[in-house]
Amino acid sequence: MDDIILRTISRLIIPFIEIYGVFIILHGHVSPGGGFSGGAILGTSLILYTLVFGVEKAQKKFSHKVSDIAESGGILWFILIGLVGIFVTGYFLTNINAGFPIGEPGLLLSAGMIPLLMIGIGIKVASTMITLFHTVIEEAHHGSA
């Protein structure tokens, strides 16, 4: 879509959407939200970028290589944090007993492994949304050409 109004407004609004998504991911343990909803907002902002600026430009920002790393990285990060529990206490995905600092409830830096897991889930969900969209759109391009 080559429209100057659309491009200008998107360029203004996309950073705010992404900041809001990161905010929701990082505040998952103190306010409503979390990895799934924040990741969905992040992925939506990237989908908006693809819709406005086209697949070629979006591929430069978020290529297949980056999406591969984000996809497998999110889930491996989750399992890695679970393995910390195995090595310390013998139980998978243990929070406080595995030595994660609990902090003061209500602050940003609290709740042990919960924010870390939220970051992994957020990366995973965002990259899943954008990869699905890119893959389907590229397939449509390729099929019509």
Added chain:
Amino acid sequence: MKKSVILLIFFALFILLVSSLFTMPIENSVFAPSYNATTRYYIENSVRETGAINLVAALITDYRAFDTLGETVVLFTSIVAVVSILRVSKKTKGV
């Protein structure tokens, strides 16, 4: 004939389901089966045991973290399936 029998069976099922609906406990009732010792335990102890004041986050990423890992694996599997079928690469260009 066949149609009326089917209609009759469906109507009987409808009556059965609606009548069982009225015996269900209303929401927020203290006697609802979902409000049991587990609920009270989570409400009373989750902040002390996890440090998260968001009870939903404490549930899905601490008490039920293994379930959340399963959900993430579902996402991963779906994306692997879609990409393995649909991704356009240089090898598949001639096909």
